[in-house]
Amino acid sequence: MSVSRTEVQASVQPDRATRPAGSRKITFTGWLMAPGITLLGVLSIIPLVMLILMSFSKVRLLGGLRLEFAGLDNWARAFGDVELWKSWATTLAFFVSTLGIELVLGVAIAVALNRLVRGRGLVLPLILLPMFVAPSIVGLLGRYLLDPTFGLYANLLQSIGITQDVLGHPVSAFAAVVLMDVWEWTPLIALITLAGLSGVNPSVLEAASLDGASEWKKFWHMVLPSIRPILLVAILIRSMDAVRYFDIIYVTTNGGPADATKIIPVRLYEAAFRFFDLGYAAVIGIMMLVLTILIARFFVRLMGEKEEN
Amino acid sequence: MSAAPAVDAARNFGPALSLRPKAKNLTLGTLLTWVFVAAALLWTVVPLLWMLLGSFKGSGDVTSADPMWFFTPTGQNYVNLFTGANNLSPYLINSIIAAVGSAVIATVLGTLGGYGLARTAFKGKKSLSFWFISTRMAPIAAVVLPLFLVFRFAGLLDTLPGLILAYLSFNLPFAIWIMSAFFEAIPPSLEESAKVSGCSPWQTFWYVSLPLTKAGMVTTAVLCLVFAWNDYAFATVISGPNSQTLPIAATQLVTQTGVDWGQLTAIGTIVVVPMILVGLAVRKWLVTGLTLGAVTGE
Numbered sequence: 001m002s003v004s005r006t007e008v009q010a011s012v013q014p015d016r017a018t019r020p021a022g023s024r025k026i027t028f029t030g031w032l033m034a035p036g037i038t039l040l041g042v043l044s045i046i047p048l049v050m051l052i053l054m055s056f057s058k059v060r061l062l063g064g065l066r067l068e069f070a071g072l073d074n075w076a077r078a079f080g081d082v083e084l085w086k087s088w089a090t091t092l093a094f095f096v097s098t099l100g101i102e103l104v105l106g107v108a109i110a111v112a113l114n115r116l117v118r119g120r121g122l123v124l125p126l127i128l129l130p131m132f133v134a135p136s137i138v139g140l141l142g143r144y145l146l147d148p149t150f151g152l153y154a155n156l157l158q159s160i161g162i163t164q165d166v167l168g169h170p171v172s173a174f175a176a177v178v179l180m181d182v183w184e185w186t187p188l189i190a191l192i193t194l195a196g197l198s199g200v201n202p203s204v205l206e207a208a209s210l211d212g213a214s215e216w217k218k219f220w221h222m223v224l225p226s227i228r229p230i231l232l233v234a235i236l237i238r239s240m241d242a243v244r245y246f247d248i249i250y251v252t253t254n255g256g257p258a259d260a261t262k263i264i265p266v267r268l269y270e271a272a273f274r275f276f277d278l279g280y281a282a283v284i285g286i287m288m289l290v291l292t293i294l295i296a297r298f299f300v301r302l303m304g305e306k307e308e309n
Numbered sequence: 310m311s312a313a314p315a316v317d318a319a320r321n322f323g324p325a326l327s328l329r330p331k332a333k334n335l336t337l338g339t340l341l342t343w344v345f346v347a348a349a350l351l352w353t354v355v356p357l358l359w360m361l362l363g364s365f366k367g368s369g370d371v372t373s374a375d376p377m378w379f380f381t382p383t384g385q386n387y388v389n390l391f392t393g394a395n396n397l398s399p400y401l402i403n404s405i406i407a408a409v410g411s412a413v414i415a416t417v418l419g420t421l422g423g424y425g426l427a428r429t430a431f432k433g434k435k436s437l438s439f440w441f442i443s444t445r446m447a448p449i450a451a452v453v454l455p456l457f458l459v460f461r462f463a464g465l466l467d468t469l470p471g472l473i474l475a476y477l478s479f480n481l482p483f484a485i486w487i488m489s490a491f492f493e494a495i496p497p498s499l500e501e502s503a504k505v506s507g508c509s510p511w512q513t514f515w516y517v518s519l520p521l522t523k524a525g526m527v528t529t530a531v532l533c534l535v536f537a538w539n540d541y542a543f544a545t546v547i548s549g550p551n552s553q554t555l556p557i558a559a560t561q562l563v564t565q566t567g568v569d570w571g572q573l574t575a576i577g578t579i580v581v582v583p584m585i586l587v588g589l590a591v592r593k594w595l596v597t598g599l600t601l602g603a604v605t606g607e
Contacts, residue, residue: 028510029425036422036485037437043478044444050455065462109349115342123346125589130353132588134539136556137577140563141360144570150372152359187353188599195596215338233603240446247541251560265450265542272454273546285451292451296443300435303603 051289054282061276070279078283083259084267091263094174095242098181099235105182106189107231111219113190114197128191130184139251142180143167170260173253177261180248185238192234196227229302236299243292264288357581363574371571386575397576400558404538406469407554411476412533416526419484424514426485427492428500438486442601445482449542452478457546467549475547476537483536483601484529490602491525492518528594531587538584555580 026034055074057067078084109127113120130138145153148165157166166172200223208218246265249255255262255270262270264284272281363371365382390397426438456475457466465471495518503513541556548554553561559576562569591598 027429029429032421032514033425033429036418036481039418039477040441040444040481040485043474043481044440044447044452046459047452047455047478050459051451054455054458059458061461065458105349108345112342112345112349115339116346123350125592126350127353128589128592128595129357129585131595132535132539132584133357133581134541134556134584136539136541136560137580140559140573141356141577143563144363144574145356145359147372150374150376150570152355152376155376183353183356192596192600233600237600237603244446244448244450246450247556250541250545251563265448268450268454269542272457278454278458281454285448285454288448288451292446292448293443296439296446299603300439300442304435 048289051282051285054279055286057279059276059278059282061278074279074283077280078287084284086259087262087264087267090174090259090261091242094178094181094245094261094263095239097178098185098242099238101178101182102186102189102238103231103235105186106234107193107227109186109190110193110197111223113194124194128187131187133184135184135245135247136251138180138184139248142176142248142252146176167253168257170258173257174260177249177252180252181245184248185241189231189234189238192230193227196230197223199230200226232302233299236295236302240292240295240299243288243295360574360577360581363570364578366571366574368569368571371574386571390572390575390579395558395562397555397558397579400553400555401579403469403472403548403552404554404556407472407476407552408534408537410469410473411480411537412530414473415477415480415484415533416488416530418481419488419529420519420522420526422485423488423490424492424518426489428497441482441486445479445486445601447479449479453543453546456543460547466547467551469552472544472548472552472554475543476533476540480533480536484533486601487529487532487598488522488525490597491522491529493602495521524594528591528598531591532598535584535588538580 053067056070056072058070058073060066060068113124113127116123133141143151145151146166148154148163148168154166157163164172166176205218205222208222213221244265245263246269249261249263249266250269253261255266265288268281268284268288271277271284362378362380364386365384366377366380367383367385370377370380426434426441453475456478460466460471460475465474499521500513500517503517504510508516538554539556540554541560544554544557545560548557555576559573559580562573562576588595
């Protein structure tokens with residue numbers, strides 16, 4: 001892209017002309033930020049206000065959109081809804097199991113890749129592939145692989161004696177959607193850890209080897225502490241994603257069987273777009289939002305600490 | 310300090326790592342490592358390979374009770390996708406317009422905004438950054454619910470501009486945040502010397518800083534593209550018959566009576582392959598990008 005000097009001058013002119021005249025001081029960088037911030041403001045503040053309004057209303061869609069003030073009805077219902085709290089518990093279980101497995105596997109893969117002297121350039125891209133797959137396709141692919149009559153993985157399971165329909169039973173369905181998420185996002189943890197491992201000083205490790213430290217001791221006492229900040233970032237990023245998580249479950253089990261996989265986003269969708277109980281769904285949305293903001297606070301605090309170092 | 314080391318530092322998150330044990334206990338340790346890596350490879354690659362194979366299988370083979378690794382390949386599934394009653398082309402075009410549109414807008418506005426965020430110190434900057442990140446991380450379900458009503462009111466449901474706007478709600482804060490991380494990796498001294506030699510703020514930005522973050526812009530654009538292209542949650546709610554995207558087309562194949570797995574794996578391949586290609590192209594910067602620059606410089 002080439003822009004001639006005169007054009008640049010011309011484009012700068014109005015900015016310069018207005019600045020001394022106007023009393024409001026909007027700096028050059030302020031002008032650069034303005035379009036993005038304005039658009040983002042429209043895209044986030046209006047929906048947020050709307051969400052809050054909805055949570056105190058009975059929302060009617062038929063015959064034009066109407067919000068009827070309903071006081072704390074939706075809120076009272078949500079807090080007294082045992083099913084909803086069960087969904088939160090499912091969400092927590094889902095989050096703990098996906099993140100736990102992803103961390104252990106991801107770190108293990110990173111350490112293994114780091115040990116590879118040759119072939120890493122070939123292996124790493126292949127390991128990363130799942131990250132780019134649309135989660136809805138991951139779900140559909142999971143259904144294809146687990147189909148009881150022709151699925152490749154179902155077939156493998158049958159050969160070791162597990163003949164039940166994996167997605168049809170609560171425990172196995174839960175395990176299956178967890179593993180689909182693990183399949184998709186373990187590569188991210190591995191990639192981040194691998195970046196962290198590059199920060200470990202090799203000469204220190206070498207010195208430790210000379211002192212006779214075992215591989216495991218070196219990993220536990222030297223490598224792990226030095227990659228801890230990076231792992232923490234990975235955990236925060238993934239926990240925010242876990243609150244958002246939706247696609248895979250929606251296309252595989254849709255919350256079932258027997259609500260075994262009904263995590264919060266799925267319940268929100270169900271409330272909003274199947275039962276058209278939009279006010280109630282808004283309360284769930286706000287709960288999710290509050291949780292995300294809490295996690296985001298940790299994230300930003302962590303970033304701030306990093307900058308101070 | 311010149312620009313080169315700083316930029317190198319920013320991109321130094323790729324596979325080029327220095328920590329390599331000397332091949333001392335070559336036998337058992339290396340063997341175990343390779344066995345583990347091979348297992349990890351099988352775990353990641355087999356499902357994708359199976360999808361790819363499925364898309365080239367005939368209608369009998371794709372749902373054969375005995376999984377087939379060897380078969381006579383056919384391109385019929387792809388032909389059917391584009392010639393059958395449910396022609397895929399409109400979905401494909403919608404997907405391209407919505408994803409590319411939101412990626413381009415997000416990258417342009419995000420570059421401007423990211424530069425502003427990186428280069429100014431002002432009161433409330435922290436709150437502003439916090440607002441960006443919480444917008445980016447806001448649960449899709451919580452965002453799409455009010456957007457549905459707002460868009461319905463504004464007549465944006467089932468339109469491509471509506472879908473692009475919806476995607477901007479997560480791509481724009483992402484682009485601002487990640488671009489500011491890339492700009493922060495450029496030493497301010499470079500810009501100061503440009504200013505000393507008489508460049509206007511815009512010229513400094515355009516001729517000095519911007520060229521140094523080309524890689525950042527490409528990464529941002531690609532990741533925005535991937536996020537939007539892969540979206541399913543927004544598209545289910547906001548799009549309609551006139552604006553549906555490929556992931557919606559794929560899931561619709563399932564709800565019809567009798568799933569055509571040959572066609573489904575073919576759609577899956579069409580959705581997945583382009584994103585894998587562009588994603589791998591920016592893999593050097595993936596860590597910076599996907600952690601919003603949080604681990605840059607560590």
